Amino acid sequence: MGYNRNEGAILHIxxxxxxxxxxxxxxxxxxxxxxxNSLAAQSSADVVFIPMQFSAENFExxxxxxxxxxxxxxxxxxxxxxxxxMDVVDSCSERAKIVGAVNSIRVEPDGRWIGDMFDxxxxxxxxxxxGHQPENKSFLIVGAGGxxxxxxxxxxxxxxxxLRIVDIDQGKVERVITNVRANYPDVxxxxxxxxxxxxxxxxxxxxxxxxxxxxxxxxxxxLRSGQLVTDMIMKPAVTPLLxxxxxxxxxxxxxxxxxxxxxxxxxxxxxxxx
Amino acid sequence: MGYNRNEGAILHIxxxxxxxxxxxxxxxxxxxxxxxNSLAAQSSADVVFIPMQFSAENFExxxxxxxxxxxxxxxxxxxxxxxxxMDVVDSCSERAKIVGAVNSIRVEPDGRWIGDMFDxxxxxxxxxxxGHQPENKSFLIVGAGGxxxxxxxxxxxxxxxxLRIVDIDQGKVERVITNVRANYPDVxxxxxxxxxxxxxxxxxxxxxxxxxxxxxxxxxxxLRSGQLVTDMIMKPAVTPLLxxxxxxxxxxxxxxxxxxxxxxxxxxxxxxxx
Numbered sequence: 001m002g003y004n005r006n007e008g009a010i011l012h013i014x015x016x017x018x019x020x021x022x023x024x025x026x027x028x029x030x031x032x033x034x035x036x037n038s039l040a041a042q043s044s045a046d047v048v049f050i051p052m053q054f055s056a057e058n059f060e061x062x063x064x065x066x067x068x069x070x071x072x073x074x075x076x077x078x079x080x081x082x083x084x085x086m087d088v089v090d091s092c093s094e095r096a097k098i099v100g101a102v103n104s105i106r107v108e109p110d111g112r113w114i115g116d117m118f119d120x121x122x123x124x125x126x127x128x129x130x131g132h133q134p135e136n137k138s139f140l141i142v143g144a145g146g147x148x149x150x151x152x153x154x155x156x157x158x159x160x161x162x163l164r165i166v167d168i169d170q171g172k173v174e175r176v177i178t179n180v181r182a183n184y185p186d187v188x189x190x191x192x193x194x195x196x197x198x199x200x201x202x203x204x205x206x207x208x209x210x211x212x213x214x215x216x217x218x219x220x221x222x223l224r225s226g227q228l229v230t231d232m233i234m235k236p237a238v239t240p241l242l243x244x245x246x247x248x249x250x251x252x253x254x255x256x257x258x259x260x261x262x263x264x265x266x267x268x269x270x271x272x273x274x
Numbered sequence: 275m276g277y278n279r280n281e282g283a284i285l286h287i288x289x290x291x292x293x294x295x296x297x298x299x300x301x302x303x304x305x306x307x308x309x310x311n312s313l314a315a316q317s318s319a320d321v322v323f324i325p326m327q328f329s330a331e332n333f334e335x336x337x338x339x340x341x342x343x344x345x346x347x348x349x350x351x352x353x354x355x356x357x358x359x360m361d362v363v364d365s366c367s368e369r370a371k372i373v374g375a376v377n378s379i380r381v382e383p384d385g386r387w388i389g390d391m392f393d394x395x396x397x398x399x400x401x402x403x404x405g406h407q408p409e410n411k412s413f414l415i416v417g418a419g420g421x422x423x424x425x426x427x428x429x430x431x432x433x434x435x436x437l438r439i440v441d442i443d444q445g446k447v448e449r450v451i452t453n454v455r456a457n458y459p460d461v462x463x464x465x466x467x468x469x470x471x472x473x474x475x476x477x478x479x480x481x482x483x484x485x486x487x488x489x490x491x492x493x494x495x496x497l498r499s500g501q502l503v504t505d506m507i508m509k510p511a512v513t514p515l516l517x518x519x520x521x522x523x524x525x526x527x528x529x530x531x532x533x534x535x536x537x538x539x540x541x542x543x544x545x546x547x548x
Contacts, residue, residue: 011285013311015296015304015325015509022289027345030289037287050324051289051345058342065339068332071301071325235289 011037013048018071020049020270023062024078027053029210029235032076032259039267043274047073056080063088074270075105075113079207082119082146089115098179099153101146104266116269119147120154122262123203123232129261130253132201132228138162140196142217143205144172147232151205152176156184163189164199167206197224202245204231209239216241225249232258285311287322292345294323294544297336298352301327303484303509306350306533313541317548321347330354337362348544349379349387353481356393356420363389372453373427375420378540390543393421394428396536397477397506403535404527406475406502412436414470416491417479418446421506425479426450430458437463438473441480471498476519478505483513490515499523506532 022033036049054062059081066072077085082101086092089105092115096102102115127134137160141148144167152163153176163180167173173191180189196202196218208217210233218241223229229245230253242252267273296307310323328336333355340346351359356375360366363379366389370376376389401408411434415422418441426437427450437454441447447465454463470476470492482491484507492515497503503519504527516526541547 011311013307013322013324015298015301015307015327017307017325019324019326024289025344027289033287033289033291037285048287048322048324050287050293050322051291052293053289053344054342055344061335061338062342063339064335065337065342068328068336068339070299070327070329 011041011048012046014046015071016046018047018073019069020047020074020076021052021066021072022049022076022078023052023054023081025053025055025080026210027051029233030078031234031256032263035259035263036076036267039263039274040272043267043272045272047272049076056084059084072107074107076266077103077105079146085115089113092116095153098183099146099150100175100179101149103146103150103262104269106270117150118262118265118269119232119258120150120152120157121265122260123151123230123258124154124158125261125265126253126257127201127230130257132251132253134201135159136161137200138198139164139201139203140194140199141165141203141205142194143167144169144176145205148172148203148205149176149179151203151232152180152189153183156180156187156189160187162199163187164192165189166191166194194218194222196222196227199227201228201230204229204233204239204241207233209233209241210235214240216244220244220248223248223250226251228253231255234259285315285322286320288320289345290320292321292347293343294321294348294350295326295340295346296323296350296352297326297328297355299327299329299354300484301325303507304352305508305530306537309533309537310350310541313537313548314546317541317546319546321546323350330358333358346381348381350540351377351379353420359389363387366390369427372457373420373424374449374453375423377420377424377536378543380544391424392536392539392543393424393506393532394426394431395539396534397425397504397532398428398432399535399539400527400531401504404531406525406527408475409433410435411474412472413438413475413477414468414473415439415477415479416468417441418443418450419479422446422477422479423450423453425477425506426454426463427457430454430461430463434461436473437461438466439463440465440468468492468496470496470501473501475502475504478503478507478513478515481507483507483515484509488514490518494518494522497522497524500525502527505529508533
């Protein structure tokens with residue numbers, strides 16, 4: 001998985017330590033805190049990354065509490081908070097505006113919250129690192145929430161040939177399509193039947209697979225041997241979809257690869273690069 | 275100082291890690307997080323203690339945010355939040371009610387916040403550990419806030435002979451005196467002139483000494499060689515008062531001793547005893 005889970009970060013936490021919070025609901029699946037703490041330990045910065053769980057219904061009061069938290073250094077929103085964090089940051093990157101979500105917030109010395117979006121970049125970096133050049137390829141993306149939107153934009157940005165995006169929420173699908181067409185007119189993008197065999201790459205960008213009793217996001221019998229199937233989910237490390245895809249002879253990419261690709265971009269953004 | 279600052283706790287923080295927050299304002303002086311993380315690492319509990327800074331004016335919104343924080347395991351209030359946390363816990367010990375403040379809150383599985391108070395106990399345990407039996411001794415306590423109230427109650431509880439408590443806030447002084455008289459009628463307690471030489475022990479329970487430009491809480495020329503002078507402040511480890519007291523030939527006890535005594539009581543309360 002790219003790092004030694006047993007080595008751990010040696011953290012000396014005192015009142016001078018600045019705190020980054022990974023916010024989400026549920027939270028138990030989060031592994032990124034350990035990765036970020038390990039990377040930060042290499043930089044010798046006096047910081048710690050912790051998980052913080054609050055639900056969508058508690059979003060306003062939780063954000064209001066975080067605003068009052070004076071040694072907060074940054075926020076890494078995960079499901080379901082990425083889109084709404086767009087509305088509470090003081091400013092954000094063009095990239096985040098196109099995606100319509102932020103996955104990283106840096107707290108400036110004057111207290112301003114600056115948002116950016118590295119989800120899609122991390123996924124694309126993972127593909128490239130593993131030898132799956134995305135240029136001129138076709139992708140079926142299942143899920144048009146924060147993750148699906150982010151990887152669609154990032155894939156369009158690196159010049160894929162064709163994207164199909166599907167979701168039970170047609171409003172989300174239309175938003176992604178409108179965004180991609182407005183910003184990347186050379187990329188074909190549509191929605192339509194889930195026919196994975198017609199695509200070079202099948203990407204799960206839904207949370208289906210996090211819970212053991214979830215339905216699969218795609219019927220495995222529709223997959224084609226040799227095609228690439230990717231997931232964004234971190235826990236389980238290999239989702240039921242990826243297990244079935246491997247059994248069908250597909251190549252797979254686990255969610256952790258996107259996290260690794262994203263982490264270094266995030267550390268740069270936080271000023272914690274070693 | 276009783277522990278190796280370089281050994282560090284090896285923390286593997288993930289989404290399953292439960293979080294304890296040490297809340298205060300200012301926060302930079304806090305060292306207890308490192309001690310608690312080291313103790314927790316010995317117990318193999320999957321927890322982390324972090325500092326969280328918010329001001330008194332942001333108390334309500336911060337507490338409201340903490341209430342929504344679902345992987346919160348507990349809160350350790352420091353200055354200035356100890357008295358007000360009494361009003362927001364769902365229940366608390368008799369000891370905390372007598373003191374009028376809580377310094378430890380355990381979040382129960384059902385979300386209830388249970389408060390207790392170990393400040394005074396930690397201080398008394400520190401005295402005893404260092405061979406300064408408090409029974410039948412006289413104490414001058416400067417500061418009648420949370421710390422002063424806590425050590426007055428704990429000293430009365432172990433049977434000191436006499437307490438004098440002073441503070442610029444007479445309301446706080448009267449509250450402590452009334453409490454001690456109601457609960458420990460055999461202990462003499464009064465307020466009056468600051469004449470440290472008349473007492474066996476002089477205890478600073480004010481925050482004076484945390485900032486480099488603070489006034490001293492007691493004029494060093496009034497101290498008597500051989501008497502015990504104690505402080506509750508952690509940073510600096512040896513306060514200007516203690517430096518001056520040592521120069522006058524007094525025996526000193528640093529604030530860290532009270533923290534050590536308190537930490538084990540706190541870890542028991544949190545269910546983290548190793």
